[in-house]
Every structure is written in structure tokens, then in C-alpha cells.
Amino acid sequence: MPALTVLIIGATGSIGRPVVDQALCQGHRVRALVRDVDRARRTLPKEVELLAGDLTRPETLTAAVQGVDAVVLTVNADGGGKAASEAIYYTGLRDLLTVIGPRRTRIALMTAIGVTVCETSYQRSSESHDWKRRAERLLRASGQDYTIIRPCWFDYNATEMQKLLLLQGDTRRSGTPSDGAVGRKQIARVLIESLTCPAANRKSFELITERGPEQTDLTPLFAALNPDRPGGLDGVRDIDNQPLAQEPDRVRADLAELRARIAAT
Ligand SMILES: NC(=O)c1ccc[n+]([C@@H]2O[C@H](COP(=O)([O-])OP(=O)(O)OC[C@H]3O[C@@H](n4cnc5c(N)ncnc54)[C@H](OP(=O)(O)O)[C@@H]3O)[C@@H](O)[C@H]2O)c1
Numbered sequence: 001m002p003a004l005t006v007l008i009i010g011a012t013g014s015i016g017r018p019v020v021d022q023a024l025c026q027g028h029r030v031r032a033l034v035r036d037v038d039r040a041r042r043t044l045p046k047e048v049e050l051l052a053g054d055l056t057r058p059e060t061l062t063a064a065v066q067g068v069d070a071v072v073l074t075v076n077a078d079g080g081g082k083a084a085s086e087a088i089y090y091t092g093l094r095d096l097l098t099v100i101g102p103r104r105t106r107i108a109l110m111t112a113i114g115v116t117v118c119e120t121s122y123q124r125s126s127e128s129h130d131w132k133r134r135a136e137r138l139l140r141a142s143g144q145d146y147t148i149i150r151p152c153w154f155d156y157n158a159t160e161m162q163k164l165l166l167l168q169g170d171t172r173r174s175g176t177p178s179d180g181a182v183g184r185k186q187i188a189r190v191l192i193e194s195l196t197c198p199a200a201n202r203k204s205f206e207l208i209t210e211r212g213p214e215q216t217d218l219t220p221l222f223a224a225l226n227p228d229r230p231g232g233l234d235g236v237r238d239i240d241n242q243p244l245a246q247e248p249d250r251v252r253a254d255l256a257e258l259r260a261r262i263a264a265t
Pocket of ligand 1: 009010011012014033034053055074078088150152154
């Protein structure tokens with residue numbers, strides 16, 4: 001497996017931290033974009049290169065992507081309301097894709113199971129899923145190689161529930177742990193292994209667990225999935241409930257600009 005230089009955005013978080021460990025364990029070089037370098041230095045392993053920055057400050061992103069082969073995003077805007085959802089999940093990714101430009105960069109994006117569900121009161125007040133889904137769409141339109149991982153409830157799985165199950169179509173829609181659960185370390189493993197597995201490219205899936213031991217090889221799991229449709233904005237089996245024509249003007253403009261940039265390269 002090739003050793004990559006991996007930029008992790010969200011490295012100090014509950015998923016980002018095991019993502020860092022997984023990346024180092026697999027022999028990758030790790031760079032972390034962090035908002036507070038001193039705090040990050042106290043929690044992250046010393047091998048991690050720390051770069052001060054913020055997804056909402058595009059001027060900090062250019063240096064962050066310099067020389068990286070791959071990016072993993074596990075950021076969290078929950079609690080910040082609609083503005084934070086847009087700025088962190090969506091605009092941050094848009095600006096990141098802009099600074100990466102045409103340079104081939106493998107991207108692993110964590111969103112959430114139920115991302116196509118927008119009508120609950122929490123989703124209406126936070127627009128968290130709307131902006132995560134728009135971020136997914138930007139990534140699919142970016143021309144980059146990617147994997148989109150929509151984990152279920154973190155660390156709710158019982159000890160006998162370790163077998164990874166990758167689903168498509170976002171059909172588990174209750175918004176409760178009955179939709180499924182998966183361990184934080186398991187999410188980290190899937191994010192990092194997706195970067196070097198060709199079978200994971202252009203795949204979007206929900207990640208849960210079922211009864212049984214965790215698989216040693218993830219390639220057959222990735223290979224069994226359908227890839228996203230070329231030119232399609234949504235996950236291959238997603239419900240069509242966020243029509244582009246009804247999206248905000250700025251979102252449609254961003255997609256048009258992204259597509260024009262790709263066509264020109
Ligand atoms: N809990 C669940 O069961 C569950 C299930 C599925 C999906 N999710 C989703 O998973 C996410 C939470 O993941 P988590 O638990 O790892 O979150 P977390 O522990 O809160 O960590 C979030 C990370 O994002 C970073 N971050 C936040 N804003 C940033 C910005 N503007 N620029 C750069 N970095 C920024 C934080 O950095 P700082 O150290 O600087 O704050 C931190 O490293 C949420 O989006 C949630 O909806 C949760």
C-alpha cells in the first residue's frame with residue numbers, strides 16, 4: 001500500500017483522533033489543519049504536522065493542501081445553527097476544492113446516515129443535513145476521486161456487533177440508534193482505507209454494523225457497492241427529494257462554476 005501525505009480536517013475530534021491513529025498506523029504522513037495549535041499539540045501524536053487554519057478562512061487552506069495526496073474531512077458544526085452548517089460543511093469544502101484545483105487528490109468525506117432526511121425539527125433549525133448533502137454534491141461534481149461515508153450512531157454497537165455493513169440509498173431514516181451503530185475506530189478505519197482502495201472510488205454509502213466479527217479486508221465490501229453515476233449529484237440510490245432547481249441561487253452558482261472549471265482543464 002502506498003504511503004500518502006494525508007491532510008486531516010477535524011483531527012482533534014472524536015472521529016478525527018482515531019483517524020489520525022489509523023493513518024499513522026497505516027504508514028501515512030499526517031498533516032492536521034487545526035484551529036488551536038497549542039491545544040492540538042497536547043492531544044495529537046508528535047509525528048503529526050500541525051498547521052494553524054480554519055475551514056471558514058479560505059486564506060489558511062492553500063498552505064494546508066500543499067503537497068498532500070489525500071484529504072479526510074470529519075468536521076462538526078452541530079450546535080452552531082444554519083450559518084455554521086453552511087460555513088463549515090459546505091462553504092469550507094467548496095473553498096478547499098478551489099484551492100486544490102485540478103491536482104489529483106483523494107478525498108474521504110464523512111457526512112451522516114439519514115443525510116437525505118431534512119424534515120425533522122432539528123434539521124429544519126440547523127439545516128445540517130441540507131448542507132452536508134450539498135457538500136456531498138460538490139464533491140461528486142469536483143472531478144476528484146472520493147469516498148463519501150455516512151456513519152450511523154457512534155459507538156452504540158454492542159460488543160458482538162462488529163461486522164461492517166455498507167448500505168446505499170439512505171433508507172434508515174428514523175434518526176435514532178435503531179437505524180444502526182458503528183464504532184468510532186471502525187469509521188476511522190473505513191475513512192483511511194478508502195484512500196488507497198480503488199474499489200472505494202466514487203462510492204457513497206451508509207456505514208453500520210451487524211452481528212459478527214469485523215472483516216480483515218475491506219476491498220470486497222467496497223467492491224460490492226454501486227458507484228455514483230457519472231455526472232450525478234446524489235448518491236447512486238438516494239431519494240430524489242432535493243431538486244437542483246429548488247436549491248439556493250448561490251448553491252447552483254457554485255456547482256456551475258465548479259463544472260465550468262473542470263471543463264476548462
Ligand atoms: N454522534 C453520532 O452518532 C453521529 C453519527 C453520524 C454522524 N455524526 C456527525 O459527525 C460529526 C461529529 O463528529 P465528531 O464527533 O468527530 O465531532 P467533534 O468531536 O466535535 O470534532 C469536530 C472537529 O471539527 C473541527 N472543526 C470544527 N469547525 C472547524 C473549522 N471551522 N475548521 C476546521 N476544523 C473545524 C474541530 O476542531 P477544534 O478542535 O478546533 O474544535 C474538531 O476537530 C457531526 O457532523 C455529526 O453530525 C454524528
